[in-house]
Amino acid sequence: MRETQRGQATSAIRQADVLIIGGGLSGTMLAAQLLRQSGQRQILVIEPRRELGRGEAYSAVELGHTLNGNAARMSVDPDNADDLTQWLTEYIANGGWPESDQQPVPVSELFPPRGIFGLYAQQRLAEAQAASQSTVEHIRAEVIDLQVEEHSTLLTLDNGQQLQGVFAVLATGMFPAARTPQTFSSGLNAAAVDPWDVSVMTELDPQSTVLIIGSGLTMVDAVVSLEQAGHRGPIEIFSRHGLLPHVRRQPPSWVDFLAEDHTIRSPRQLLREVRRQCRVALDQGIDWQAPLDTVRGHIGRLWSQASEPEKRQFVRHVRPWWESHHHRSPPLSAELVARLHGEGRLRIQAASFKGLEPSVAGEVSIRLRRRGEQQSMLVTGAALINSSGIEYDWRRVARPLPRQLLARGLIQPGPLALGIAADVSGAVLDAQGHASPRLFAMGPPLRGMWWESTAVTDVASQAKALAAKLAQL
Ligand SMILES: Cc1cc2nc3c(=O)[nH]c(=O)nc-3n(C[C@H](O)[C@H](O)[C@H](O)COP(=O)(O)OP(=O)(O)OC[C@H]3O[C@@H](n4cnc5c(N)ncnc54)[C@H](O)[C@@H]3O)c2cc1C
Structure with missing residues (x-):
């Protein structure tokens, strides 16, 4: 080319x-x-x-x-769901990814x-x-x-x-992500460490406190980067709802209930029915991810036929839940986050970022407001990672x-x-x-x-x- x-x-x-x-x-x-x-x-x-x-x-x-879905879910060929699995099988056979043999699962279940x-x-x-x-x-x-x-x-x-x-x-x-006023975002981005830059993180004091804004999949990557860089100190995570992404498992198939029921239109109806389906699955000893995964194929239709107030309702009430349940974490990264959480080294709090505060060299201070509280609080760490998302x-x-x-x-x-x-x-x-x-x-x-x-x-x-x-x- x-x-x-x-x-x-x-x-x-x-x-x-x-x-x-x-x-x-x-x-x-x-x-x-x-x-x-x-x-x-x-x-x-x-x-x-x-x-x-x-x-x-x-x-x-x-x-x-890694990808947040296994190989069987990430084909770039809409006519062949096995395309990535086939390519990866050959790539691994040619010695392209020797570390893959540390995971005893079929190639289709690997998270490349x-x-x-x-x-x-x-x-x-x-x-x-x-x-x-x-x-x-x-x-x-x-x-x-x-x-x-x-x-x-x-x-x-x-x-x-x-x-x-x-x-x-x-x-x-x-x-x-950019936030208004503009100076706010440029200050934040200038003070923040790239979530994917391991080499910069190796320069941190390994025992220092790192602050992370946002708790989605970029945060998960940032925790992986910190671990890789040898960081062993506290990690304080703040996000508006304080929700962590769930781990992606390999659930069995489930009946495509939205294909059979076109009466469901509003976000409220959708949420009610998805919860009901998840309860039914759990009662049968089946992973709740099975019914949830059938919803994905209908989101475009449901969203485009929703009225503007319904779309707003979805963004306001369903989005945080949808993000943490649907945009799930790859298992190895999720294991790391769970381990650090269990050890008390990683904490997650529901709090909104309000701004950067002046701080001495080698430190970064941010102002936050905990969910449900009026007073803001000041938090200081050795570094800040901004994983607060995308500007749409x-x-x-x-x-x-x-x-x-x-x-x-x-x-x-x-x-x-x-x-x-x-x-x-x-x-x-x-x-x-x-x-x-x-x-x-x-x-x-x-x-x-x-x-x-x-x-x-x-x-x-x-x-x-x-x-x-x-x-x-
Ligand atoms: C860190 C990260 C991890 C992700 N992981 C997954 C995953 O595991 N699975 C999954 O399904 N999805 C994942 N995604 C979603 C991912 O964005 C999509 O899979 C896909 O990369 C989108 O591709 P894109 O080309 O539309 O956007 P991008 O990858 O953002 O590429 C857009 C390109 O446009 C270029 N560009 C922008 N403006 C201009 C301009 N004016 N002139 C010229 N070039 C321009 C940019 O340089 C950029 O390279 C992830 C996203 C991110 C950010």
Whole structure:
């Protein structure tokens, strides 16, 4: 695959059929699916990172930073659920992951390191390229502006280069959490340690106290990083609800009760029925994860047919519960968190982050308010890790492209200001609500349209459908 290096710009406007903005898993899978379509297309993937297929998630270098689902759940081929298992079996047989033999389970039940998953995505792209008449090229740059013309789209890159394509696709993924006012977030991020950077953590005093904001899967990764770095001191975790992710097990199959009952529409009805199904399962000695896992396939339909007040109700009341029960932790990481919790070294408290406070060198102080309390409290540690999540509201993302798209009226916020609005095929809605014939989006930017629009299987199936659509136009 060809790659154009950063800074290599030519003055002529380059032409292509499809311009894919972002070369994480979404952009890479879309490119692979376009390569599989008949015909001959030129596809440019614009991505500042050195490699395609990785994004933040699959750039991981630590073996302990694994997928949150086992191999059988993480295929990038919507037509073959065993695709990752098959690839991984060969990869392990060729000596690619010798540590996997420490886990006495079938390959389909292994939770691969995310860095290895990135290789798998890259290899599937390379195979699609080898079998195709179309071409994919990686342009290393950030897209800073986009214009839509009658028959084309025009991108401006941060090196000044311009690219013209018949279609453009926003596969820009997730933006790290930002909070208002802006100084608040920049101060927080400047004071915080990268949750995945083990080398920085090795510089901490091993007995010092580390503070973590947020208690989702990024927190779990941060605890794995600290352990790997040799940290043995207290870990204080604060999140609004104080909920830890459950551990992912391998439950048996369960009847797809939502497929049989279309009367369930509101979040309240859904929660009531899911709880009932879980109780039935538990009464039969079956894991509650079995009924819960059947809900996943219906979330897009339920979310998109819900009214705005119902969506709000879901976000306010069901979301914390859904996050901790559905976005579950890989078993080895969950074991570590449980062990440290049991030893009293890791504590979790329900408290909201209120701001950074001045502190002496080598320390960081934060102000928090415990759930149900009026008074705030001050907590000090040697380091702070921010694992508080994602900014889905594009109006608050301080990157040039989202700002330009909003300023040009080419996009509008999605439902509840989660991502951007699009029609069912991914055609982006402009400020007037018209679906663009030229500009499309996929993956996390469509959070507001489908609620779950981020995981491997979500982006893999969206990539296939969007490639088929673009090939027809
Ligand atoms: C740490 C982490 C772990 C995860 N683990 C799992 C997991 O185990 N299982 C699972 O199903 N999902 C997981 N996810 C969800 C994950 O985000 C998706 O699986 C998938 O990576 C989404 O891919 P994406 O390409 O849409 O987004 P991203 O991976 O965010 O990639 C988007 C890319 O777009 C590029 N970009 C953005 N703006 C521009 C621009 N203006 N110009 C050019 N390029 C741009 C960025 O550089 C980035 O590389 C995880 C996410 C994270 C962050």
